[in-house]
Amino acid sequence: MGRESLRQTVTIKDVALRAGCGVATVSRVLNNSGSASVDMQQRVQAAADMLGFEFSEVGRSLQSNxxxxxxxxxxxxxxxxxxxxxxxxxxxxxxxxxxxxxxxxxxxxxxxxxxxxxxxxxxxxxxxxxxxxxxxxxxxxxxxxxxxxxxxxxxxxxxxxxxxxxDDLSAASRVSDAFVEKGHIDVGFLALKFKSSDRARQRYQGFMQGCYRNGMKKPALLEINEDSQELTGFLKDFLQKNPTLTGIFASNDFLALATIRSARALGLNVPGDLSIVGFDGIEVGTMVEPSLATIVTDPKxxxxxxxxxxxxxxxxxxxxxxxDPKLTFSFRAGGSLAFPAAERADDEKAATLSPSNNPTNKNDKIQQERLK
Amino acid sequence: MGRESLRQTVTIKDVALRAGCGVATVSRVLNNSGSASVDMQQRVQAAADMLGFEFSEVGRSLQSNxxxxxxxxxxxxxxxxxxxxxxxxxxxxxxxxxxxxxxxxxxxxxxxxxxxxxxxxxxxxxxxxxxxxxxxxxxxxxxxxxxxxxxxxxxxxxxxxxxxxxDDLSAASRVSDAFVEKGHIDVGFLALKFKSSDRARQRYQGFMQGCYRNGMKKPALLEINEDSQELTGFLKDFLQKNPTLTGIFASNDFLALATIRSARALGLNVPGDLSIVGFDGIEVGTMVEPSLATIVTDPKxxxxxxxxxxxxxxxxxxxxxxxDPKLTFSFRAGGSLAFPAAERADDEKAATLSPSNNPTNKNDKIQQERLK
DNA sequence: CCTCCCCATGGAAACGTTTCCAATTTTTAG
DNA sequence: CTAAAAATTGGAAACGTTTCCATGGGGAGG
Known part of the structure; x- marks a missing residue:
């Protein structure tokens, strides 16, 4: 096509020529290194400005390694x-x-x-x-x-x-605490791309350790690889295979939100029939109803x-x-985690109303502040 | 500190030396350009492998511009x-x-x-x-x-x-259609960083045109600059100044979700007291309750x-x-947009149930497919 | 056996910088 | 006024490539 392939690029030589001096001088003036007379400085500056000169980082890189x-x-x-x-x-x-x-x-x-x-x-x-x-x-x-x-x-x-x-290990372990506090004994772990993620594996391990420590059942693992389109189907199978499950820890917040949606599609009440906890603490987690219980982190x-x-x-x-590893995360309570339905009657109100407005556990919030 | 500042980097010269040939030959062999004897190819390859040679893109860039x-x-x-x-x-x-x-x-x-x-x-x-x-x-x-x-x-x-x-103009105009279809006459526009965003300005303009075309009131503009922390306060003022408002078009989905949250904090029912429409079509919009009515786009x-x-x-x-500009977006219905409370009684069911499971308007979905 | 070509090869220039060093000019001190 | 010191300046090398060109060798065709 009619493309002018040569992009005219003005180099230090052109400036030197225009200013009537050597390239070394131009380099010194424009870099403010070494000495140069006032007159020369002006001439070089003027020439550079006139030609619209900019250093080529490539040349510099080669020289400076x-x-x-x-x-x-x-x-x-x-x-x-x-x-x-x-x-x-x-x-x-x-x-x-x-x-x-x-x-x-x-x-x-x-x-x-x-x-x-x-x-x-x-x-x-x-x-x-x-x-x-x-x-x-x-x-x-x-x-x-x-x-x-x-x-x-x-x-x-x-x-x-x-x-x-x-600290994925501790954070996931902390999630097991949250579950046990709400009376959950039998919960599952849901991960996307478990194989190719250090993170997911660490979280599962920490979660297992925490569950063990808290005297809970060893958490069943549901691993999905495709994008979450078919999550509902997988979740259904998973829940059928593990009928006593009362909660799921999802390895990230999106997965958690998708799980909530899928659970609803299966006619389940969240958190009544199934509690969900996420990981990451993305902002939208606080905007949804019920708000998402999760580990909050500070990626930025x-x-x-x-x-x-x-x-x-x-x-x-x-x-x-x-x-400090302990300060790299905090737990944020949310409406998606509550006592299982059987014991839930008297907690319903507290679980659905209070966390959504003020979801952050006070201690955890302080930790989070100090991290910044 | 005790840092070895010279990262030994092996160059084409080293390879040439090792292979007992000139640099030109190395370049030719490793780039498969020009000709070289089989023997030479092997020697060069061996030398390069042995030394762990990699071309320096900087040198190449300088040469090739x-x-x-x-x-x-x-x-x-x-x-x-x-x-x-x-x-x-x-x-x-x-x-x-x-x-x-x-x-x-x-x-x-x-x-x-x-x-x-x-x-x-x-x-x-x-x-x-x-x-x-x-x-x-x-x-x-x-x-x-x-x-x-x-x-x-x-x-x-x-x-x-x-x-x-x-096509922000048309998309925003399409939003006014959606509002008017649900019986809204008096709606507002909410933007973050209005000043420094082409996009927000385009959307406002398109929205104004659409409202005019549909015989609606000229939409009031609420512009906020800080991060949405204080949105609730601003929203309160805005609604007091515009007491007849029944809906808000937010210039992006996050803002829309935040607005829903703020509206709730003010004791308003969404969509009963205030309908919200967003822009962008982020995925979480389909996961929340009510699902977010929005313009969906395909940024990737x-x-x-x-x-x-x-x-x-x-x-x-x-x-x-x-x-085609018309195919760069589609409208996605959602529970956050419904008839205002006064006329809402008989639409409540349809508005809260149906969109959440199958949120995409059929025509729009087809458009969206063809865009890919 | 002699040419002529083609293939293989390496030297050197070029790309745009910075910096060392030497040469020249200016300044300063005595 | 002179010598030494300091400041100013430019030439050239170096950074790691690619590519042009020249050189030399070997094979094919006569």
Whole structure:
């Protein structure tokens, strides 16, 4: 097509020519490094302005062996947890003069490896990443072996690295407390993409431990892989196989909301027939009726934290202290969790009215504040 | 600190040395360009593997004047519309071998300008952007004047450029139809950050036109700037100033959900005392009770489309055809919109039961399918 | 056996910067 | 006024690629 393929780009040479000096001088003036006479400064400035000159970061990168670019690898932006975390990281990087190269892996480990390889070739100065399996991740291995500064996000860290993440184990355990407080003994765990998510597995494990500790039954696991379209069918089967179940802990809030919908479609009353607890604490959880009982987290702070850590490694400054694991989450009560129907008569009012207006447990709220 | 600042990076020279040949040969072999003997190919391959060589994209970029990187500028990822659009664009770019440099402007025009400048310096090959004002955007001007391939996303395009966006005008007008069908005459418009969003302004204008066409009152405008914390207070004032209002069109779904919550906090019944309609069609809108009446859009497709357009400009291939404006949205009925209380008695059942299970208007659904 | 071609190969230039160093000019001190 | 010190300036190398071009060798056709 009629495309002018040569985008005229004005370089430091053009400026030097226009200003009648050497390129070294232009570089010094425009970077405020080294010395230059007032006259020369003006000539160079004028020439640069006239030509609309901008430094080419590519040339600079080649020379400085630095790109001021960070690779950011997350499973998906469809999950607001990651979207918020990325936003937090990006803002911090931007403020520090770094750009963010984003890749979504769609929870595919192979894709993750490939993406990390590409970003490495692009010479990113560092990485912030959520890997699907921090032990077996090829990409993470390669990053480590090359000694590229990095920080994990929502992934388990081994001893020699840092991770900003929610204490999934404790948080899930806390959920079992919430269930037992409301008299639930027999509850299930529902996860999407259990196989390819460290997080979901951690939560299940923590939940199992908590249930054990609280003397509850070992939670049955329902694992779905497709998008939640057919959730209703799966849920039906699940409930038939586990007829004594009174509650479900879903591994994230969307799944929890979808579960509420599916439960209703099956003619069940939430929380009367089935209590639901989510994980993540997305905002809409407070807007729905009944409000969603959930673990609330602060993804933006996590993202920002990971960004801080990476930059501290790059700059050789001291790393920010990771938050106390116990403060990385809090439990938010909500109308979706209440006493099972049999014992429910006298609690109905309290369960459906009070949590929706003031859903946050006071202690937990304080914790959450201190995290920021 | 004790940081090994020199990350040993193995270059093409090292490979050449190891393989006992010139750098040109290495380049040819590893790129499969030009010819090379079988023996040489093996030696080079072996050397490269042994050293763990990867091309430096920086060196390549300098040489080829191409970075295989696209700048992606959006207001925020906190809004799932943009998050989805970015994800769609990123996936398409990734598949085509391009990386995505992400910047969130937080709706700040100055920041937007700055970000575009930075990305330009980084020599991105193209841009996908949502600008806050497509007419006055400094950044957009500079992109155009430099002739950098770009495509707008959710922004009004001038004659000489392309934009993948929802037809806000028609969509908002369609909302007025929905209101009037349910017997509303006097409704308001609620927007967040009205000033700095093309979109909100377009929607208001379309809504006004639609209301006029339908013989409704001119919609009152409530504009809030802070995050929705104090929405309840603002809403109270607004309703007191406009006591005859029976419905509110919120400029996005989150705002709509927040409005429902605030309305309830004020003791109002939704939709009985106040009907609410949103915009965007986020998924949770179908999960809440009452389900949210809204305009549904397909941000991921939009993002992917913008990506396609940009790449077509870069490659000089023919641009994809933009979707018919009428197919960029559809109206989804929902329990949050019903006849006002006075006339509501006999519609109550239909309004609260039917839409929640099968919320999509049939015609609109077909349109939506064809958009993909 | 002699040409002529084609294939294989490597040297060197170019891409846009920064920075070292040497050369020249200006300033300062004595 | 002179010498030394300081400031100013430009040339050139280096960063990691790709690609143009020249060189040399081997095979095919005569």
């Amino acid at each position: 630095t790109t001021r670019t960070i690779g950011c690898v997350v499973p998906s932006l469809a999950n607001p947890v990651y979207a918020d975390a990325v936003q937090g990281a990006q803002e911090y990087f931007q403020a520090a003069g770094y750009q963010t190269l984003l890749v979504c892996t769609n929870y595919d480990p192979e894709f993750e490896t490939q993406a990390i390889r590409t970003l490495t070739a692009k010479q990113v100065d560092g990485f912030v990443l959520t890997v699907s399996d921090s032990i077996f991740s090829e990409g993470l291995k390669s990053i480590k072996s090359r000694g590229i500064p990095h920080c994990l996000l929502f992934s388990m860290a081994s001893d020699d690295e840092q991770s900003w993440s929610v 702070t996590m993202g920002r934290g990971a960004a801080r850590t990476v930059l501290s490694v790059i700059n050789g400054t001291s790393a920010p202290v990771l938050p | 191409t970075t295989r990187t696209i700048g992606c500028v959006v207001p925020s990822l906190a809004n799932p519309v943009y998050a989805d659009a970015v994800q769609g664009a990123q996936e398409y770019f990734q598949a085509a071998g391009y990386q995505t440099l992400l910047v969130c402007t937080n709706y700040d025009p100055e920041f937007e300008t700055q970000a575009i400048r930075t990305l330009t310096a980084k020599q991105v090959d193209g841009f996908v952007l949502t600008v806050s004002d497509s007419i006055f955007s400094e950044g957009l001007k500079s992109i155009k004047s430099r002739g950098i391939p770009h495509c707008l996303l959710f922004s009004m395009a001038s004659d000489d450029e392309q934009s993948w966006s929802v 497709t939009m993002g992917r489309g913008a990506a396609r357009t940009v790449l077509s400009v870069i490659n000089g291939t023919s641009a994809p055809v933009l979707p």
